[in-house]
Amino acid sequence: MKLKISKKDLSKHISIVQKAISTRTTMQILEGILLKAKDNILTLIASDTEITIKTSVSALVLEEGEIVINSRLFGDIIRKLPDETIDIEVASTNMNIKCLNSEFNIQCQVSDEFPDLPRIDEIVNVSIKAFDFKEAIRKTSFAVSFDETRVAFTGVLMDIKEDEINFVALDGFRLALKKLRTQTNQSISSIIPARSLNELIKIIENEEAIDITIGNNSIRFNLDNTVFYTTLLSGEFFKYEGLIRENHSTIVQIDKNKFQNALERASLLAKEDKANLVKLNVGESEIEITSNSEIGNVEEFVDSEVEGEELKIAFNSKYLLEGIKIIESEKIILNFTDSINPCIIQEDEDEDYIYLVLPVRLAN
C-alpha cells in the first residue's frame, strides 16, 4: 500500500470512523482501523460489533493494499501533523508515515482477522431528509431508558407506516414522539440503539437525504461518503399510540423560556429530595410552581393563557425539564387531563412533536 493524501481529509475521515471504536473492546483487532487503498480511494472501516462505520476519501493511490492500524495512535499522529500532504507506505506490517520533517514507523496488523461488513438481508428501503432525521433523533433519543434489563427501551423505535414515520423513545416516566410525514409505502418497525443514533447524527453533515436499509438484525444508513451500520434491538416495544389522548380538559400556552427558568429555579430545592418533586397549580392566567425540602421552599409564578379547568398536578422536575429544554419554539402548549393522567407538551408551531410526561401521584 502506498498513497498520498491531504492531512485535513485523512484527519476528518479518521474522526468519522473513530465513532465506532470502543475503548472497552476485548478484541485487539477492533482497536484498529482497517485501511483499504484502491482506485484512488482510501476506505476506512471501524467497528465495535454493534456499530460499524465505513467511510471513503480521495487519495493518490500509488499501490493498492489493506492494513489495520491502531486507531488512537493513528488518529493522534495524523491530527498533530502539519496541514500538508502525507505520504503513507506500508511494507509487510510496517506503516511509514512521512510529512515534511516528520517520519513515523508504526507496527500494524494484517487485515485478515478484521470482521466483514454486516450483511443486511434487505427488507425495506426508505429515504429521509437528513435535516428531519437529525431533528427526530435529537428530540427523542434523550428519553430512552438506561435500564439494560429492558433492552428494547434503550433504543428509539423507528415505526415506518405507509405515509409517516414515527420516532419514539420512552422510559416508563415519559415518552418523546416525533412524526415525519412522508410517503413510504412500507410498513415495518425497528428499535435502534440510542447510542448508535447519537453517534450517527454527529457525522451527518451536508447530506440532503439519508438512505436507510432495514434488515432483520441490522440497519444501514447511507450518507454521502460514509455508510453507518448498527445492530437492531430485539424485543417488544410499548404500544405507544394508546397513550396519546386527543381530548384535554386544560390547555395552557406559556412562554418556553420563562417556564423553563422558573422550573429550573424550583428544582434547585426539589433536587435536595430524591423525588425531585415540583407542584404545579394551574390557575386562570398563571401557573404557580412550588417545591419544598428540608432546607426551604420556593414559589414561582409564570403568566400563561389557560383554557379549561384549574388543576393541581405534581411532577418529577427532571422529566418535565428535559422535555421542555429540547424544544426550540418561543411558546409551548401544555395539555392536561387531570392530576393523575399524563401531561402532553407540544411546540407552538409543530404538532408533530409530542413529549408526554407522567405526573407523580400525591397522597391526597
Place this chain on the structure above:
Amino acid sequence: MKLKISKKDLSKHISIVQKAISTRTTMQILEGILLKAKDNILTLIASDTEITIKTSVSALVLEEGEIVINSRLFGDIIRKLPDETIDIEVASTNMNIKCLNSEFNIQCQVSDEFPDLPRIDEIVNVSIKAFDFKEAIRKTSFAVSFDETRVAFTGVLMDIKEDEINFVALDGFRLALKKLRTQTNQSISSIIPARSLNELIKIIENEEAIDITIGNNSIRFNLDNTVFYTTLLSGEFFKYEGLIRENHSTIVQIDKNKFQNALERASLLAKEDKANLVKLNVGESEIEITSNSEIGNVEEFVDSEVEGEELKIAFNSKYLLEGIKIIESEKIILNFTDSINPCIIQEDEDEDYIYLVLPVRLAN
C-alpha cells in the same frame, strides 16, 4: 438583616468567595457563606481553613445583620434569578429571597460558629503589580510536586530579597523560576500552597497592584474589594540558586511552536512507554528528536541556530513539554551543558524566566 442588591453584583461576589468552599469539608458551617450587611455594604466570607476569602459589594442595607447560608444552594439560586434587583430579608434563621415572580425561603445557620478571619502577625508588607504577579504564578505553579509527603514542594516559594522577588516551584524533575525586579527593602521567604495561588489568580481582575502581608503561618493578599488569606507551608525549600548554571557549552535558538509540535508528535510514541522518553540530537543547524516504543518509532527534525558543541540528550517528554507550552515568545533558547546536566529553557525576550529540566540518563 434586610437588603436590596443587584443580581449581577451578588452573583459575581458569590463566585469569588466560592473559591474558598471545599466540597469535602467535614464542618457543616464551612459549607456556608457568612453574610454581613452593614453601612450599605454586603460582606461575604468563606473558608476551607486553608483558604479564606472575604469580599465586599455595595447593597442597599435596610437592616443590619449576619447569617450563614449554604453556599451551593445560595449560589445556584442567585445565578438562576433574572438580572434584576433582589430583595433579601432574614428573620431568625430563615432567609427570604424575592426577585420578580420568584420567592425562596431558605433555612440558614447563625453566624456564631463561623471561624474568625485569620490573624496575621505582620512581619513584612510588599506590593506587587497584579499583572506581574499573575504571570509569575502562571509560569511557576504548574511545576510544583503533588507528593504530599514532601509538603514544602507542593507550594511555590516566594523569595523576597532587597531588590527582587523570586517565585520558584520544583518537583525533583524540573524547576520553574520567575524573577520580578522590584525594590522591596525586605528579606523573607514563604512557601505558598500552589492550590491557593491558582484560586487567587482567578479572582484578580482589574487590580493595578496587590498588597501582600506576610505573617508567620499565614499570608494575606489585598485586592480591590477582596481579601484573600491562605495558610503557609512549613518546611525547608530547596536551595534553588545553586542549580542554575551560567555557563553553557551548547546554546540553541529554536522556533517555539515548531519545537513544541515536533515534541508533541514524538511524545505520542513516548507515551506508549512509561518513561515518556524522547531523545534529542543537537546538530549543527537542527535538532533531531527521536522516540520509540514497541509499536513503532518516530524521527522529527526542527531547524535551529546552534552555538557550541553537538550533543545527545534524553528527556521525559512530559517535563520538557510542560515548560515549553507555558512560554509565549516566538523563539526560545535551550542551554545545555552536557547529557547529564539540566537543560535551561528561556524565553527569547525574557531572561527573568527560567525553566530547568533534568535529563534522563541513558545506559550508554
